[in-house]
Amino acid sequence: MQFNIPQDHPRAESLRVREMLVEGLRGGLVVEEGLIAHGRGETFDYLLGEKTTLSAIMAIKATAAMLLTSSHPIISVNGNFAALCGKEIIELSRACGALIEVNLFYHSVNRERAIKCYLERLGATDVLGTGKDRTATIPYLNGERKHVDPRGIAIADTVFVPLEDGDRTEALKKMGKKVIAVDLNPLSRTSVHATICIVDNVVRVIPILIQMLLELKSENRESLMNMIGKFDNIMNLNESARLIRRGGSEISATI
Template identity: 45%
Template sequence: MSHTAVPDDHPRSASLRTRHRIEAGIDAGITSRQGLIAEGRGEAFDYLIGERTIESAAAAERAAAAHLLRAESPVVSVNGNVAALAPEAVVDLADATGAAIEVNLFNRTEARMDAIADHLRDHGASEVKGLTADARIPGLSHERGKVDADGIHAADVVLVPLEDGDRAAALAEMGKTEIVVDLNPLSRSPQAAAVPVVDNLVRALPAITEHARDLRDRPEEWDAIIEGFDREAALADAERAIRSGQLE
């Protein structure tokens, strides 16, 4: 079944479309084979949460937008799954918040880096960082530690879509404000984040963008939104939603 052949009234239509995007990403050299496993894990948590944006996640998305707008050097980090699933949403979010886009991979090869950068440019990105890799995140010996000096390394706020536990912890150690999108509230990534967004990436990024556009001309509200967000309560609410089994 092709991506376009998935009928809208199919009860699993959204999940089937995201699977096809990951498959297409592998064929295009954007996504690693391990991305299939990660997608399946995320899909399981999304099913348990009812495939919806819960109230605490919506609050986190609004806080994320305020953080990105208030930041001096915000960066949206992109891996292979993110590039395959939501390239337009990444570009829209960067445009709405003034954030840079940087590719960062665990299974890093020059070919994959170039393919993802080209893919993002094809979807409207004017500049894509990550190819220079002239700085390192302290404490990370693997390829995710390679970052651009004027990108993630210099950022004050970093949006990390999808779980990325060791790098999330290392970025927090650097004093950066992290926004993490991850459907597993018990993962190291949201546990390390200032703003854990327990929601599906394909819902979360457009929601953050919508909030950013709404708040962009109201900077007097940013601090109150940020200070009013309770990360511990958000994580606890997401865990309750998953454990309750009350699917909609």
């Protein structure tokens, strides 16, 4: 089924971005509820002006420093993240030496496999957290979400989890891990509980993060630790919330 988005529709660009997720759904990567969650983020993005703010840049910089100083960083991938940033996930993994683990809120073996295959086709060599590899457990969680890979999230010191849900963020924090989230709602439980939350659209974040990792790679550990120390997640979130409120008052009639 192919739809034609009218060229003169004022939100044609946003409608085209949606198609990436619709493709992901048809390819078995994305679950229907993931489309709704994406829409939810779209509104916050719209209120933020659909651009990467200075606050987001600061959070991305702290993220790069944290990934480079971690001994066992992991990139946790769900269906939406895979559909939106497939190739970039591999590049990110290479740029910071993090392993990739599939972890789904709405779990199914088929979807897990579809995401793994998709990432492998794009060049990933070792995708954790699928099939019989989910033998470790995150305490404090119910349901399928608690099963993780003993080589991955279970032993990671830092988990990069774009588009995460609040429960899991809290559970990972309780395990003593550093959690880096990407979430367009600056006051979601995920954002508030994360060690670093980047309030921005993940599609814009990852290329900037990769660039930042390459730039900071030559910095010494002390300098990187200083960058992390300077970052205050709650202050940063409050600044994003302020921008969203301002967006709400300057809202243009184009949604």
